[in-house]
Amino acid sequence: MPRFLLILSGSLTTHIQTNALLQTIYTAIPRKQTAIDTAIELKNSKTLMLTTKNMKSRKVHMSPYTLPTYYLKKNRLWLVCLCASLLLSACGGQSDNNTENSLTAGTITQAPQNNYSSNCISNFNQWSPSPEKPAIQLLGNKVELLEMGETYIESGALASDEQDGDLTTSIVIVGAEELTTTTQGDHMIRYEVTDSDGNSALPIYRIVRVFKDTPPSGSKRLFSEVDSVMEYWEHLPTFLGDDPNRLYPLVVYAHGWSTSKEFETSSRAALLDTLPIVQIIKTGEWDNSLPMVVVTPQRCWSSVDQYQMDALNTFINWMVRNYPIDEKRIYLTGLSNGAWVTWEYLRAYPNVIAAAAPIAGYGDHTQVCTHKHVPLWAFNAVDDPTTHYPNVVNMVSNLLNCGVGRYPPKLTIFENGGHIISDDIYNLNFLNLGLPEYDIYDQSIFEWFLEHERH
Missing domain, CATH: 2.60.40.10 (Immunoglobulins)
Structure with a gap:
């Protein structure tokens, strides 16, 4: 299989910048509908090895102030360099509206440095009981x-x-x-x-x-008010507090690529206001009879690594300690990059989540057996230009091969909808739709959540 070798120069070879570059390359490469035919490997701090089935080997030296976008056409490589005066890590990334999984180049131990990431830390001892x-x-x-x-x-x-x-x-x-x-x-x-x-x-x-x-x-919780590991937007059931002894299910929504702190331009976590589930709640499309606390924690950066999994787990524990949460009914869902977070968190912490619903995203298909006992419902659309649905089919197929028992995973593939299908799933616009060879979306995902509790 031919390989493509990319050598980076200059000062842009940090983990954050490398991951942004990986994401740019990965999302631009066409993949066949039957399998992933591209692999990207971090060779060292300056060298990336990209392997495909239809490329010849090339070396490209990048200046430290260029953002590369790659297109493959008829086995030829076209390189477009968009010059910018900013560092690569500040050059963008994609929003919840047009991205899939980022690619991580390894465990990140420090947060990206911008005005709003000073609370991102390298360990979580301050939140640990002692x-x-x-x-x-x-x-x-x-x-x-x-x-x-x-x-x-x-x-x-x-x-x-x-x-x-x-x-x-x-x-x-x-x-x-x-x-x-x-x-x-x-x-x-x-x-x-x-x-x-x-x-x-x-x-x-x-x-x-x-x-x-x-x-x-709903309310937004900032570091000026709470000591949680992440800032977040919350929705509390209208009747929370009526019964002082009642505990409530928790829904954690994992956001997409460019909602993280590294893309934040506001000290008030303004990106959280743009999330699909937040907009559904704000506009009154949410079913207020649902007895759920909903939170959307804002991650420090968009790459998915063990730090992010530990941070999310610390956040969930913080929520359980400070809200009337039922520990047996914690649910996780996410769109695009947030779907990858969902898959990865299940791998890292398989005994926390009662049920999960990744939407338009996938993870490491070789690691799914660790959470085969967790009820899961995955969603994608055939016409998704970013997350090709066979990759999600492959995830669920591998999960089925693990020998799941009581709750086999569910998979719904919509014929249309593009990449941003979470809105239509959450507000039930897609109810009773889906290709017949897979599971029909015949029930609110949130009502389906409530049928499951962790044993």
Whole structure:
């Protein structure tokens, strides 16, 4: 099989820039409908080996300020270099509207440096429970309901430490004084404490819902308000808080390529507002009878690596600790690059998710047996120009070959829809559609989620 050797020069050979380059090459290469006939391999920090069935070997030296786009036509290579004054990692990437899986060149240990990625870290110890850390326990309800204009009365909390004993008087409450009940909103009150050795407790939160008729449809949680590993947009069921003892299912939506922090141009995580599932909820297309908490965590960068899986797992654990979440009913779905995140997270953490729904994306088909016990429903369209549906068929076929038992994976292939089919799946526009040789989309994906819990 011929190989194509690309040698990078200059200062653009970091992991982030390499992955952006890989994504550009990968999405531009035509693939046959029957199999992937392209392989890209990172040889070292400056050399990429690209192997295809229909290319002759070539070496291309790139200047450090060019963004390559490749087209193959009649076994010839056409190289178009779009000159830019920015570094490659800032030159773009694609949105949820036109991308599939990025290609990773290995585990990334540092976050891309832009104005909004300073909270991206290299380890997650600060979110891990430890016997040395003090413990905080809320008094009163985890979720408080207030009508507009009603005065918020703080219920307080208790804190203790094995060495210092009672630390209740040392608790710092953040957000209570700023809380206003003159407008609708879901507010987070944070409780912190530190012992005499400087060990900080895992902060805990109380949710205060201020409403007139019904609570708001959603809220954005920024680092200025919460200590989670990722910023996120959330939707809480309208009735969350009515029963103080009730736990709720959690739906985690994994976003696509260019919604990550490396493409962020706003300090308020504005890209999260553009996500399909967020728009469906905001525009009233969401079924408010669904008893689900929905969150859309914003990843530090778009490449899919073990760091991102650990970060997502830390985020899920944070949600379980600070929201009334049923740990047995955590669901994962994502579009495009987010579908790859879905597949990869199932591989990395096969015992967390109760059911999953990757849309228009695929992962490593050789690793699917690790999560064969997790109910899964995959979706794609025949006319998807980005994620070719046979690749998704191959993923599900390999999963079936693992010997799944109680819940065989489901696969729905739509004849039309292009790449962005999540909207039509989530809002049920595609209900009862799908090629007959695969599974018909005959049930809301969210209702299907609720049929499953982790055992």
